[in-house]
Amino acid sequence: MSALLRVRNLTKIYGEPGERTLEQTGPEWNSNICPETDSIVACAGVSFDLYPGEVLGIVGESGSGKSTVVKLLYFDMEKTAGSAWLRPYNDGRTNMLEASGQQKRYIRNHLMGTVYQNPRDGLNFSFSSGGNIAEKLIMAGSLHVGSIRERASFLLEKTEVPVRRMDDTPASFSGGMQQRVQIAKAIANNPPLLFLDEVTTGLDVSVQAKVLDLIRELQQELGIAMIVVSHDLSVIRMLTDRTLVMKHGRVVESGLTDQILQDPQHAYTQLLVSSLL
Amino acid sequence: MIENKKYKNSYNFAFIDESTKKEVRRKLLKAVAIPGYQVPYSSPEMPISRGWGTGGLHVTLAIIGREDIFKIIDQGSDASVNACNLREFVQAMTGCKTTYDTTEATLIQTRHRITEEELREDQIFVFQVPMPEPLRSVERYEYRTRQMHGEADYAKMWVSLYESFVRHGGIMRGADYPVKVNGRYIMAPSPIPRWDIPNLNQSKTLYLFGAGREKRLYAVPPYTTVEPLEFEDVRFTIEKFDNLCYKTGYRRAFLDELYLDDGSRHFVINDSNFLDKIEQGGEIKPFINPYIQQIEL
Numbered sequence: 001m002s003a004l005l006r007v008r009n010l011t012k013i014y015g016e017p018g019e020r021t022l023e024q025t026g027p028e029w030n031s032n033i034c035p036e037t038d039s040i041v042a043c044a045g046v047s048f049d050l051y052p053g054e055v056l057g058i059v060g061e062s063g064s065g066k067s068t069v070v071k072l073l074y075f076d077m078e079k080t081a082g083s084a085w086l087r088p089y090n091d092g093r094t095n096m097l098e099a100s101g102q103q104k105r106y107i108r109n110h111l112m113g114t115v116y117q118n119p120r121d122g123l124n125f126s127f128s129s130g131g132n133i134a135e136k137l138i139m140a141g142s143l144h145v146g147s148i149r150e151r152a153s154f155l156l157e158k159t160e161v162p163v164r165r166m167d168d169t170p171a172s173f174s175g176g177m178q179q180r181v182q183i184a185k186a187i188a189n190n191p192p193l194l195f196l197d198e199v200t201t202g203l204d205v206s207v208q209a210k211v212l213d214l215i216r217e218l219q220q221e222l223g224i225a226m227i228v229v230s231h232d233l234s235v236i237r238m239l240t241d242r243t244l245v246m247k248h249g250r251v252v253e254s255g256l257t258d259q260i261l262q263d264p265q266h267a268y269t270q271l272l273v274s275s276l277l
Numbered sequence: 278m279i280e281n282k283k284y285k286n287s288y289n290f291a292f293i294d295e296s297t298k299k300e301v302r303r304k305l306l307k308a309v310a311i312p313g314y315q316v317p318y319s320s321p322e323m324p325i326s327r328g329w330g331t332g333g334l335h336v337t338l339a340i341i342g343r344e345d346i347f348k349i350i351d352q353g354s355d356a357s358v359n360a361c362n363l364r365e366f367v368q369a370m371t372g373c374k375t376t377y378d379t380t381e382a383t384l385i386q387t388r389h390r391i392t393e394e395e396l397r398e399d400q401i402f403v404f405q406v407p408m409p410e411p412l413r414s415v416e417r418y419e420y421r422t423r424q425m426h427g428e429a430d431y432a433k434m435w436v437s438l439y440e441s442f443v444r445h446g447g448i449m450r451g452a453d454y455p456v457k458v459n460g461r462y463i464m465a466p467s468p469i470p471r472w473d474i475p476n477l478n479q480s481k482t483l484y485l486f487g488a489g490r491e492k493r494l495y496a497v498p499p500y501t502t503v504e505p506l507e508f509e510d511v512r513f514t515i516e517k518f519d520n521l522c523y524k525t526g527y528r529r530a531f532l533d534e535l536y537l538d539d540g541s542r543h544f545v546i547n548d549s550n551f552l553d554k555i556e557q558g559g560e561i562k563p564f565i566n567p568y569i570q571q572i573e574l
Binding site for chain 2: 101102105124127128130131132134135138139143144145146148167
């Protein structure tokens with residue numbers, strides 16, 4: 001089976017890097033700031049393969065570069081170096097990070113979805129929740145109000161948002177509901193790949209459980225491949241098959257989630273697992 | 278005051294100096310070459326404030342010649358204050374003949390209306406535009422709207438129309454209804470009523486748009502496709518008056534609502550020259566489009 005998404009050497013550096021910037025940063029140096037140039041290495045040399053239907057976790061502390069990886073892949077940021085190939089886009093032959101703005105928008109709208117930690121990043125609060133889902137459908141070329149509304153209510157039902165609130169703005173929703181509207185929007189065009197960036201952070205525990213249940217259900221039902229970013233190991237354990245552990249912009253350990261949680265090899269992972277409440 | 282001894286005329290022909298006129302004309306050529314695309318231009322100082330018709334005036338003065346016959350309307354009327362002042366100004370600066378007659382004019386400047394009478398290939402029609410950016414209502418940053426135009430990323434505009442339908446049961450844009458020009462750019466047609474939108478499509482005349490305050494020019498060349506944005510199941514419509522002009526009994530024209538001194542409510546043809554012609558029994562050649570044709574006579 002060939003990979004859905006191949007990522008090689010994904011790197012993002014803020015500021016002007018010097019020749020030895022990459023050598024002098026990372027977990028061994030306990031810093032991601034280059035001592036010579038003061039440039040900041042948000043992430044460097046991140047490589048992985050994601051297979052169809054697989055759920056990959058990225059775990060690490062704040063500032064470890066885990067969100068950066070997802071943002072680079074969703075084109076929210078420009079990469080400094082690296083390549084990524086998505087199989088449904090041009091048969092995986094073209095590096096999608098080098099594509100034109102228009103091509104990137106096509107990939108975002110047809111082949112990917114993302115759920116941000118903060119619903120304000122993923123939703124437009126001046127549009128109704130139905131309108132937010134409509135945006136994604138319109139971007140994929142649907143211009144029939146009836147079928148847009150039909151699809152939007154189907155998605156809201158699926159994500160357990162009351163359909164009669166379809167025409168209210170997400171601003172009037174609770175945090176958990178906003179997050180579910182975001183999920184509905186993200187999966188509107190049946191994308192093969194979904195990014196989840198700290199989706200449950202900031203929700204209370206019972207709502208967290210519901211959102212996680214929903215994500216697991218959708219994953220099993222629709223077979224979407226996902227990249228789940230979280231600092232919360234219990235989320236990672238619940239959702240993912242495989243995990244990358246990141247620190248100071250580098251991947252320090254990767255493997256099956258169970259394996260990493262049972263038998264952490266890297267000192268940082270051991271610390272992370274032992275500090276799990 | 279310093280007396281002008283060197284030149285016979287105190288101003289250049291058509292007020293603006295020749296090099297600036299050339300610049301405006303070059304930008305107009307670019308605008309015609311890319312229908313619906315907003316071209317930035319200099320918007321030189323005029324003896325009226327920016328945003329009071331200067332954009333239209335720049336275009337008019339840049340392209341007017343001594344042989345031109347000039348007509349200017351404001352909301353369909355030849356006699357409103359804005360039209361009268363600008364007409365006097367253009368007349369004083371060029372010595373051109375002015376007219377109220379739509380068919381006689383070779384160059385027509387307008388604020389917020391297209392004439393009821395059909396325009397010809399030998400005429401040029403100039404719009405005064407207050408807000409040239411159709412995406413401003415959905416995106417506040419200029420650098421973003423430019424990017425959206427560049428990539429034809431118009432989803433936000435469509436969502437705002439969807440939202441309008443959801444909230445109000447229809448697309449509630451009385452004027453300045455967004456249109457797609459030549460299948461590419463979304464353009465603000467200036468605040469003309471929906472009634473006039475179909476008359477932009479495949480028109481015989483050249484439409485030029487000038488936004489003085491925002492410093493943008495754009496154009497719809499003759500025989501260009503201009504489509505109002507509409508969904509497959511929520512269509513664009515023009516205004517319905519369910520009334521006829523109380524002076525002439527005419528129905529197929531954009532009507533103004535009037536309250537007379539006795540409190541009675543009437544409708545009257547908005548285009549003053551068109552009204553005059555019908556009242557005087559003159560020959561009229563109105564625009565014909567599928568929307569107007571649906572109105573029974």
